[in-house]
Amino acid sequence: MSIRDLARHLDISIGTVSRALNGKSDVNPETRERVLVAAKKLGYVPNQSGRSLRQGTTNTIGFMIESTIESADSGGNFFMPVFEGVQSVFRRHHLDLVALLCGTDEDPATYLNRVVGRRFVDGLIISATTRNDPRISFLLERKIPFVALGRSATRGSYPWIDLDFEGVAATAVARLVHFGHRRIAIGVPASDINLGYVFQDGYKRALKMSGIHFDPELVLRAHSNEEGGYQVASGMLAQKQMPTAVILVNENMAIGLYRRFYEAGIHPGRDVAVVGFRESTQSRFLSPTLTCFRISLRDLGIKLAEALLSTMPAFMSNYPQGRIELVWPMELVPGESDRLWRGT
Amino acid sequence: MSIRDLARHLDISIGTVSRALNGKSDVNPETRERVLVAAKKLGYVPNQSGRSLRQGTTNTIGFMIESTIESADSGGNFFMPVFEGVQSVFRRHHLDLVALLCGTDEDPATYLNRVVGRRFVDGLIISATTRNDPRISFLLERKIPFVALGRSATRGSYPWIDLDFEGVAATAVARLVHFGHRRIAIGVPASDINLGYVFQDGYKRALKMSGIHFDPELVLRAHSNEEGGYQVASGMLAQKQMPTAVILVNENMAIGLYRRFYEAGIHPGRDVAVVGFRESTQSRFLSPTLTCFRISLRDLGIKLAEALLSTMPAFMSNYPQGRIELVWPMELVPGESDRLWRGT
DNA sequence: TATGAAATCGTAAACGTTTACGGAGTCCAA
DNA sequence: TTGGACTCCGTAAACGTTTACGATTTCATA
Structure with missing residues (x-):
């Protein structure tokens, strides 16, 4: 079920079908309608490899999380709500979010090199940044759009959001x-x-x-x-x-x-x-x-997504420009664990 | 930095470069060596869209996890070690694992339809299966290789691994x-x-x-x-x-x-x-x-990966065939929470 | 009627790979 | 010298899209 099949079925050219599906202006509203209903009826979904190859963009963003020994048993409950927030923004732009898991037996930098080299994603969110994180300099020099959840001591300007x-x-x-x-x-x-x-x-x-x-x-x-x-x-x-x-x-x-x-x-x-x-x-x-x-991890995710999009050429126009170096405030929630104190 | 650039730089044809990189037999060991060092030196990484388009395969497996309200705060620590195990197997086959996050505001079935339709992944691991999970019948009818973590009451034969x-x-x-x-x-x-x-x-x-x-x-x-x-x-x-x-x-x-x-x-x-x-x-x-x-969540992940590979045409030969309907045994670990009982 | 603009559509190239096919050597035996 | 087997490599097609460009039609206007 490729675009060619769809075009044959409708007896129009594949160019027109593509334009109709992508909302281009130079197509008769009536034929567009025909195309859309046929696409839905036949269950046509564009092949991502084909469009990526042509447009040089994958419509996919990677969120890199490391499942280190340390965080393996605790990292998940933190990230899930963040993903939710990120995804809520991406959905509006027809971007897909995938979580990239770097196993413990692979170096995060080489993993990143592979993923980026393959043109697998258009942008990245990295997390758990270390003191001097090699990923940051790598992404900077390759000019890959990214935002870091957690600043680092690395020199250079890059967008980051860090908890306070x-x-x-x-x-x-x-x-x-x-x-x-x-x-x-x-x-x-x-x-x-x-x-x-x-x-x-x-x-x-x-x-x-x-x-x-x-x-x-x-x-x-x-x-x-x-x-x-x-x-x-x-x-x-x-x-x-x-x-x-x-x-x-x-x-x-x-x-x-x-x-x-x-x-x-x-x-x-x-x-x-x-x-x-x-x-x-x-x-x-x-x-x-x-x-x-x-x-609010969801809000954090939303901010991360917006920060990333503001650095991506295709979406920049929708988001304010400028340095993104954001310290995320947190509010103390009193509990019982430090209240019952009666002095030494 | 495409394969064409690499070929030009070496002054050989792109076909030869491709064969050299992919370990095909009909290439001079000496030129293969040249290609490999040049590729490493120039930092060439094959474009995944290009190869996917040509071979009809993405070398990517999706692990679908739902971040439902319920599991949002608890699901992570379960899945991380499972991913580790899955990935340890996939790495040997040059397969990449991505986690697919279906947000709470999207129906899992339509999400799956989009991902699968786009030819984004070659196979899937789905989890948190419901009583009658629409994803299972969908994947069965589309003949997408998959394995379910958690059986379902859905009719039909499909590979699953479930905790006991x-x-x-x-x-x-x-x-x-x-x-x-x-x-x-x-x-x-x-x-x-x-x-x-x-x-x-x-x-x-x-x-x-x-x-x-x-x-x-x-x-x-x-x-x-x-x-x-x-x-x-x-x-x-x-x-x-x-x-x-x-x-x-x-x-x-x-x-x-x-x-x-x-x-x-x-x-x-x-x-x-x-x-x-x-x-x-x-x-x-x-x-x-x-x-x-x-x-052992890691072992569970390994088994999931092997189960999936055994259903994928490209890897079937390396793994035993047959129905996969596995109930994963668990061992009781005594704690203090039920031991100090002294009777009513 | 002739003209030009606007609307709509088809054609074909291009994206980066892989791979079937065939060609050019080399070597050895008849 | 011829032929065949073998090794190595180049050529070109194909994968499914998007899109620049040009062709055709329509339609209003001069």
Whole structure:
């Protein structure tokens, strides 16, 4: 069922059929109608390879997510709503979104090279950017439209949207200090993901603002999952003077952290204050409920999509131009995990 | 940087270049070497649209996952490891895997129709199959290679791999009965997903085996997330005679269920027995740890990939033929959530 | 009626591959 | 010297689209 079959069936030329289907102006409204109903009746769908080859564009956007060991068990629930948002924008422009999974046994940069080289996608959204992310320089030099979810320390100008981890650290520290805490630990990712650095910097700055000396012992590196949280709690318990509060950068860590404290007879929200990261159904139903930060992942996805489209020649005209370096604000959602504190 | 440029640069014909790159036999080993090094040096990557158009095959497999409201916050951590497994097999065959996200505002069947019609993928893995899944009959009639993760009640023969929810129900019921329980509730998905039916059937059968009368009141429908778990617990608490045990079909429900019971002063693992579904880092670090079922998602992914390849003409020869209707066994992992039971 | 513009459509080239086919060598045996 | 077998390579068609261009028709106007 190619366009040729359709044309034969209607006894008109394939050029006219193509123009009719693509909404070109120089075609009789009446024949256009005939073409459209015939296409629907015969179930004609244009072959994407053919049109891609001709137009040099695939109408497909790739969202690259890495299923690293660390995030394998936790990344999904974050990305799904983001996809939703991205897709809601793309649909209006007849763009398809595919998620590109880079396995753990392949280097993200070479994977990207293959995908881009094949002309598989017209644009990319990359996520989980590392401190110096080779993908960014690669995409810049190849002039592939992209937007990064998470900035990086890479030189050069490129569009990125990043969560305000510095703000998270500042808000959390200020709140905990206000509750009387002085010894505040943080759990940061063990990987090279850039958010860890941003978060840690924000933490230090916030401590300085409160006149608290920075103690490197309070920075606990761990994987961003339940087991990592368990280790963070263990690290806190092992210190001669246990921190009275902790800020986590991932909500899954909270579960393991709770667990470890329970085992030690310590009750989060009563004996130790916990601030988690992202508000979710999970954080709302934990016991104690987690004080954390709210973010509309769907809106984030929408913004990502718009940012990308504003850099793509075919869609630029519909979107405002200019640098895109956006720090996404988050709102603190009070929970029980840091409220029941009664002082040392 | 097309194959034509490469040929010009080497001063040989494009046909020879193509044959050299594709490992055809009728090419001088020496010139092949020249082609390969030049291709690498110039960074040539074949245009996928061109080859797809010519060969009628895209070398791409789609894994369709629906980001329904229900699973939006929980589906990810399940699929990531599965992707890993699938991809490990595909890589050997130079197949690319993309995740196809069907948004909540689009009908899965029409989405599938578009993707398939465009000749975007050579094969498909579909998941979250419903009771009567229109995608299955669609793919069957269009003769698109596919494998379903989760069987369906649809007539016709097609390859599927399904988790052994009947076995889960049987094992859990038998165990709980052995611990002295007679009034065992279950939490099943509120959606039309087929696993809910399978699970429920297994539950009924297991009750009959133990000589326990089936009470429809004990079947509690809810979303497969934390909030759903909360509602299941509420449902149990509301009954004149509260069930002494509950089996959940999703581990995220456990968190909300725990929450609700805590609020009522009831301790899971002491006052009520809970059996969850899938073993994960989460289930291991909950308090109490969840008695649940272990499954290697990576192996599941590998099996899915092999099943699909065995139905695709280009790869059939490498894989055993025959019907693929596989019930994937799961092993019970004892936790604390159903062990501390001391009887009524 | 002649003319030109507008509307509508057909023709053919082009996108980047792969591959069937045939041609040009080379080598060896008859 | 001829013929055949073999190796290697070039030629050109084909995949399904889109689109620039020109051809034809219609229609109003001079």
